[in-house]
Amino acid sequence: MRPRDEHKELLIRQKAIEMIVKEGLDGFGVNKLAKAAGVSPATIYIYHKDKEDLITNLCIGVAEKMMAFSLRNFSPDMDFAAGLKVQWHNRLHYFLENPLDMEFIEIMRYTNFYEKVSQMVTANFGSVLRQFMRNAEEKQQLVPLPFEVYWSVAYAPLYQLIKFHTEGNSYVNSSFVLDDQLLEKALQLVIKALKP
Incomplete structure (x- = not known):
């Protein structure tokens, strides 16, 4: 069995993500990935037992990276407004x-x-986020809500603004840019909506 090569493993992961984004799952295959990454299909099987294992590991890896990033400088003990601000900026x-x-x-x-x-x-x-919610509720900084309602009010506005920003347009503005001032205004509206 050949030893693992971190550089090849990273290249395989990156090419797989690129292919899935560009072509979708229907256009994704191990042979195609091997060609794009410049490795043999056997090399891919050093790291993953099959195509499904590769895709599952990609999903978990990206999600773990995203979660770690979003928790930077964040603690569930933070005051609600400060904690949500950290979350918004990290995300x-x-x-x-x-x-x-x-x-x-x-x-x-x-x-x-x-x-x-x-x-x-x-x-x-x-x-971590449920503990943050419970702490904010105990401090009377957050109206008690089911987690799903909280999540929808707390983060959906941010995700929609990011979408407008990355697509470069909104429904009425063909050159929308999300700057710090607009982000802060939207965040304050969300905080206001979630306060008791």
């Missing part, structure tokens, strides 16, 4: 710095491969 910067990862996760979110990611996110990331 925005991750999206802007890793657009291919974000497109990949959006594609995968609606497949059966995302099930393991969802379980991992719920177990790891969800527990």
Whole structure:
């Protein structure tokens, strides 16, 4: 058995993500990936037992990277407004710095491969955010809500603004740019909506 080569493994992962974003899952295959990465199909099987294992590992890897990034300088003990601000800024910067990862996760979110990611996110990331919510509720900084309602109000506006920014347009503005001032205004509206 050949030894693992981190550079090849990273190249395989990157090419796989690029291919899935560009061509979708229907256009994705191990032989095609091997050719794009400049390796033999056997090399791919050093790292992954099959195509499904590769795709699942890609999903988990991207999600773990995204979660770690979004938790930078964040603690569930933070005051609600400060903690949400850190989350918004971290998420925005991750999206802007890793657009291919974000497109990949959006594609995968609606497949059966995302099930393991969802379980991992719920177990790891969800527990941190639920603790943040409970702490904010105890401090009377957040109206008590089901987690799903909280998530929708707290983060959907950010994701929509990022989408407008990355696509370069909105419904009425063909050159929308999300700057710090607009981000802060939107964040303050969300905080206001979630306060008791």
